Amino acid sequence: MRASTAPVLLLAGCAWQAPLDPDAPPPQNSLxxxxxxxxxxxxGDVIVVLYDAHDPPPPEGTGGPxxxxxxPAEDFIDDADGLRAASWDLAPVPDGTWLISALMDMxxxxxxxxxxxxxxxxxxxxxxxxxxxxxxxLAPVTxxxxxxxxxxxxxxxxTYPIERPAFQFADNLVDQGAxxxxxxxxxxxxxxxxxSTAVESELLEITGPLDVASPKADPCDTAFYLHFxxxxxxxxxxxxxxxxxAALGVRAAWPRIYAVFRGSESVPxxxxxxxxxxxxxxPFLRDGAGGSIPTGVVVPVxxxxxxxxxxxxxxxxxxxxxxxxxxxxxxxxxxxxxVQETGQTWTLPNELPAFAATGADWEPATxxxxxxxxxxxxx
Numbered sequence: 001m002r003a004s005t006a007p008v009l010l011l012a013g014c015a016w017q018a019p020l021d022p023d024a025p026p027p028q029n030s031l032x033x034x035x036x037x038x039x040x041x042x043x044g045d046v047i048v049v050l051y052d053a054h055d056p057p058p059p060e061g062t063g064g065p066x067x068x069x070x071x072p073a074e075d076f077i078d079d080a081d082g083l084r085a086a087s088w089d090l091a092p093v094p095d096g097t098w099l100i101s102a103l104m105d106m107x108x109x110x111x112x113x114x115x116x117x118x119x120x121x122x123x124x125x126x127x128x129x130x131x132x133x134x135x136x137x138l139a140p141v142t143x144x145x146x147x148x149x150x151x152x153x154x155x156x157x158x159t160y161p162i163e164r165p166a167f168q169f170a171d172n173l174v175d176q177g178a179x180x181x182x183x184x185x186x187x188x189x190x191x192x193x194x195x196s197t198a199v200e201s202e203l204l205e206i207t208g209p210l211d212v213a214s215p216k217a218d219p220c221d222t223a224f225y226l227h228f229x230x231x232x233x234x235x236x237x238x239x240x241x242x243x244x245x246a247a248l249g250v251r252a253a254w255p256r257i258y259a260v261f262r263g264s265e266s267v268p269x270x271x272x273x274x275x276x277x278x279x280x281x282x283p284f285l286r287d288g289a290g291g292s293i294p295t296g297v298v299v300p301v302x303x304x305x306x307x308x309x310x311x312x313x314x315x316x317x318x319x320x321x322x323x324x325x326x327x328x329x330x331x332x333x334x335x336x337x338x339v340q341e342t343g344q345t346w347t348l349p350n351e352l353p354a355f356a357a358t359g360a361d362w363e364p365a366t367x368x369x370x371x372x373x374x375x376x377x378x379x
Contacts, residue, residue: 027146032089035071035102035127037156038082044106046071046127048088048154053097053140059343060138062258065112067093071102088154095144102127102154109204116350116367117204120343122163122220127156163206165255165338165346166222167194167304168366174308176326177375191282192371194338196222196302199367200359201352209302223300225340227254228286230296237286237295242278244311244323253281254298254341257306259371264332266378270317275330277312281305298341308373327376334371 055063075086104125131139171193196209208222237251261275282305285291352367
């Protein structure tokens with residue numbers, strides 16, 4: 001008797017699908033690749049850091065790490081060309097567009113989760129994922145729906161030649177109700193003063209301040225590298241990159257200085273709410289405004305006068321942004337962050353007061369200082 005083919009035909013006509021769990025988590029993205037190092041010194045541990053492309057890290061922005069992975073120094077293997085390479089991977093990575101950078105921590109003092117240690121120190125080596133090896137622009141990487149991107153090469157070749165801008169306050173009180181310091185050189189009420197400092201802590205040690213008068217000064221000592229920009233080469237400092245500041249005659253300069261309100265009992269902050277301002281190096285320091293700092297030249301200084309601006313941004317809990325003018329910014333305590341042109345940063349207050357000093361001449365309590373703003377909104 002001839003066997004029937006009907007069951008086979010029935011099976012062939014049906015597409016079997018595995019049962020789907022509606023409660024299953026979405027597929028996870030991952031990023032991976034190779035980090036390459038060609039330096040003469042033995043390699044150090046490498047931290048590969050992920051940033052939101054819409055909130056980039058300094059110097060392009062103020063964003064912090066979203067995720068990170070560590071590549072131990074012993075993972076590096078020499079190849080036939082004399083390069084050393086190691087594999088890295090980051091997972092899980094949420095759907096989105098990301099920036100990736102690697103940092104070889106040559107002195108073993110970097111950790112991305114603490115403000116005081118989340119920065120490259122002098123001699124560390126960076127390796128961002130770039131759009132082109134001939135440029136410096138970070139290349140965004142977009143992933144979604146469980147993508148596995150595994151061919152990303154990070155070349156460690158950018159050595160930080162200077163130190164982070166560790167500082168303490170010499171004058172931390174500003175009056176936002178006073179005449180605008182950016183337009184009135186005779187009024188210091190809106191001027192705060194910061195000073196470079198060494199750090200002698202069991203958590204972190206860096207040397208300084210820089211001896212700016214010595215031709216043999218160690219560039220790995222702390223300083224602020226003041227630079228009034230003249231990118232068009234016309235001999236005059238360029239307008240500030242913020243249109244509102246440029247309209248007041250403010251010029252573009254490094255370092256960039258950001259203040260963020262900490263909240264208070266009288267002005268509490270809701271989740272997602274932020275008051276922030278960009279303070280500026282005293283504009284009357286430059287040679288074109290009566291000062292001694294030449295335009296277009298990077299000049300290290302160890303004391304910096306900073307002008308609190310006449311307006312700032314208020315980010316509301318729903319994400320919308322409004323401009324708030326002085327004196328309607330909130331009174332009280334503000335964090336202050338200094339960003340060098342290299343992207344190296346320092347913030348007060350930070351975690352160092354919780355750790356013991358390793359030197360008799362350094363006081364951890366200086367790192368608990370805050371900027372105090374008065375003369376404005378108190379409720």
